[in-house]
Amino acid sequence: MATRKEFCQCCLAAMLAGMGAPLLFGRKGDEVTKEEGKEKEKKIIAYCGITCSDCPAYIATQKNDDNLRAETAKKWSAMFNAKISPADINCDGCPTESKRLFSYCGTCEIRKCCREKKLANCAFCAEYPCAKLTAFLKQAPEAKATLEEIRSKKG
Numbered sequence: 001m002a003t004r005k006e007f008c009q010c011c012l013a014a015m016l017a018g019m020g021a022p023l024l025f026g027r028k029g030d031e032v033t034k035e036e037g038k039e040k041e042k043k044i045i046a047y048c049g050i051t052c053s054d055c056p057a058y059i060a061t062q063k064n065d066d067n068l069r070a071e072t073a074k075k076w077s078a079m080f081n082a083k084i085s086p087a088d089i090n091c092d093g094c095p096t097e098s099k100r101l102f103s104y105c106g107t108c109e110i111r112k113c114c115r116e117k118k119l120a121n122c123a124f125c126a127e128y129p130c131a132k133l134t135a136f137l138k139q140a141p142e143a144k145a146t147l148e149e150i151r152s153k154k155g
Contacts, residue, residue: 045150046094047114047121048136049143057091057102095120110136123150 044052052058060068069089077084092098122133137144
């Protein structure tokens, strides 16, 4: 069995590769709004560049949807050969101050680094891309694209 870190990295990479479920984690700091008709959709960007607001754990938590929690736990348990219960499917997004985070978020080294440096996300780091982030981004090309887009706009 893989370590928790390896499991979560595989989860993230699989989600980003489009293996049947929305993204696992999300975007931070640089919040994006998207107009669709008159409705605006707020995107939450994680420190690593993944979009939290697209994650079913985040959606289930925000809507307090126990059916989506159960469905997501079942999908992720099967997809990643792990025991994930509906109670594990509670998250307010990586950049939150809330204690409600998917289990890996609380131990994520990228999240920890950005929080220590008081950065909105890795795109704002002088050391971008560090070895830790580079290893992750190899598995998450969409997160890399998001961080690159933020970097191009911050100039």
